Amino acid sequence: KAGVTQTPRYLIKTRGQQVTLSCSPISGHRSVSWYQQTPGQGLQFLFEYFSETQRNKGNFPGRFSGRQFSNSRSEMNVSTLELGDSALYLCASSRWDRSYGYTFGSGTRLTVV
Amino acid sequence: AQTVTQSQPEMSVQEAETVTLSCTYDTSESDYYLFWYKQPPSRQMILVIRQEAYKQQNATENRFSVNFQKAAKSFSLKISDSQLGDAAMYFCAYRSRGYGGSQGNLIFGKGTKLSVKP
Numbered sequence: 001k002a003g004v005t006q007t008p009r010y011l012i013k014t015r016g017q018q019v020t021l022s023c024s025p026i027s028g029h030r031s032v033s034w035y036q037q038t039p040g041q042g043l044q045f046l047f048e049y050f051s052e053t054q055r056n057k058g059n060f061p062g063r064f065s066g067r068q069f070s071n072s073r074s075e076m077n078v079s080t081l082e083l084g085d086s087a088l089y090l091c092a093s094s095r096w097d098r099s100y101g102y103t104f105g106s107g108t109r110l111t112v113v
Numbered sequence: 114a115q116t117v118t119q120s121q122p123e124m125s126v127q128e129a130e131t132v133t134l135s136c137t138y139d140t141s142e143s144d145y146y147l148f149w150y151k152q153p154p155s156r157q158m159i160l161v162i163r164q165e166a167y168k169q170q171n172a173t174e175n176r177f178s179v180n181f182q183k184a185a186k187s188f189s190l191k192i193s194d195s196q197l198g199d200a201a202m203y204f205c206a207y208r209s210r211g212y213g214g215s216q217g218n219l220i221f222g223k224g225t226k227l228s229v230k231p
Binding site for chain 2: 033088090104106107
């Protein structure tokens with residue numbers, strides 16, 4: 001059974017640019033969540049999508065957005081990148097009720113220069 | 114709002130020995146889930162063990178077990194017969210059982226870096 005796949009693994013962008021990250025969940029998982037991991041703030045919840053609808057949203061500015069497609073694949077977009085957006089972005093998928101926890105991908109390391 | 118605290122930034126254990134990682138949390142809810150995740154240098158967060166708050170029995174997964182003290186809001190992880198492959202960051206996480214609003218997402222502690230000495 002394939003795991004959660006995130007692409008790309010590494011990304012370097014310039015301040016002011018925008019970026020799109022992709023996440024393919026485990027087959028059958030309809031919930032996809034995104035987390036930002038930084039040394040200073042730790043792991044912070046960005047948003048969660050279920051059946052193409054945003055189900056929950058963390059406390060991040062509107063520059064951070066996401067969407068989910070009918071095949072449950074999800075993308076997150078960050079516009080007008082800032083140096084502070086440099087982080088590991090982790091995607092996690094779960095069953096609809098999340099009761100058995102989440103399966104994470106290996107993340108996308110974003111560096112903003 | 115719920116919070117999760119891991120008071121040990123780093124821990125070290127000798128191979129084959131036992132180590133316990135601490136986690137406390139704060140919540141006003143009575144029903145929730147608690148998790149321990151492991152993050153090796155490969156970056157992928159791996160679920161180690163899961164505990165449902167309404168179950169009094171402590172969860173166990175092979176060499177990993179928890180000591181869940183609901184009244185004290187404590188959820189420690191015990192690793193027995195430590196192996197070199199256990200070296201990683203360990204994160205304690207909380208999730209509400211409900212579905213509305215901001216419920217459902219994981220709330221993580223800051224993590225504990227575990228080193229295993231051969």
